Amino acid sequence: MKLIHITGKKGSGKTTLLKIIEDEGFPTEEVSVGYEFLAKYKPWLIETLPPPSEFKEHVIKIVYEYYWKEKYSDDCVLFFTGLYRPSEVEYLKKKGVLKFIVAVKVSKDYIRYERLLKRKRPGEENFTLEDFIIKDLHRDGLVEGYRNNNVSKIIEIADYVIYNDGTIEDLKREAYRLLEELERREIISRKDRKKV
Numbered sequence: 001m002k003l004i005h006i007t008g009k010k011g012s013g014k015t016t017l018l019k020i021i022e023d024e025g026f027p028t029e030e031v032s033v034g035y036e037f038l039a040k041y042k043p044w045l046i047e048t049l050p051p052p053s054e055f056k057e058h059v060i061k062i063v064y065e066y067y068w069k070e071k072y073s074d075d076c077v078l079f080f081t082g083l084y085r086p087s088e089v090e091y092l093k094k095k096g097v098l099k100f101i102v103a104v105k106v107s108k109d110y111i112r113y114e115r116l117l118k119r120k121r122p123g124e125e126n127f128t129l130e131d132f133i134i135k136d137l138h139r140d141g142l143v144e145g146y147r148n149n150n151v152s153k154i155i156e157i158a159d160y161v162i163y164n165d166g167t168i169e170d171l172k173r174e175a176y177r178l179l180e181e182l183e184r185r186e187i188i189s190r191k192d193r194k195k196v
Helices: 014-023 031-041 058-071 086-094 109-119 129-139 151-156 168-184
Strands: 002-008 028-030 077-081 098-105 160-163
Touching: 002 014, 002 086, 002 151, 014 028, 014 077, 014 098, 014 168, 028 031, 031 058, 058 086, 086 098, 086 151, 098 151, 109 129, 160 168
Parallel strands: 002 077, 002 098, 028 077, 098 160
Antiparallel strands: none
16 A cells, blocks of 8 residues: 555645546545544554543554455555644654645745635534634644644655645646646555555
8 A cells, every 4th residue: 555645734635636636546544534434434553542632643543443444455546634642743754655745835825814714614613713713723722732743843854745836727737737746746646546
């Protein structure tokens, strides 16, 4: 299995980029969805985890070993989001499966915050600007109990950066450029589409 991680701050466009890539025929996942699946169908695995403040690479290890490896073939290319800790990146690199990291960035934070306030995702319907700023602090490990997190560090080590300051059409063009670059580097090929 080849894993390609899409990273970025909340509201940068990671999920939208995943949807565009999925529409091009590649399987996509969010780590949290895998975790929720395991919590529902294999709760004994989740019970073995330490408290969230001590997770380190535990969540991705369980999602990778007990969900993705069972769901996808060995020659599958999987695009995914959801790593918050550099230790998770290191775990997947040591396994030899993390092949590429793509960072989605927005040049001005106010653009991200405007998007977040407009989109009203489940669980965030009543969030204020302050709530989203606190989420950012959690994801960067700047709040007690979340010290292992550091999304900014993962963004720094990305192999490729997409700036998402424009429209959905602009992001689609960037997604197509990304796929071309991955083909040029021989990380993916056209035959990888819809391979599960």
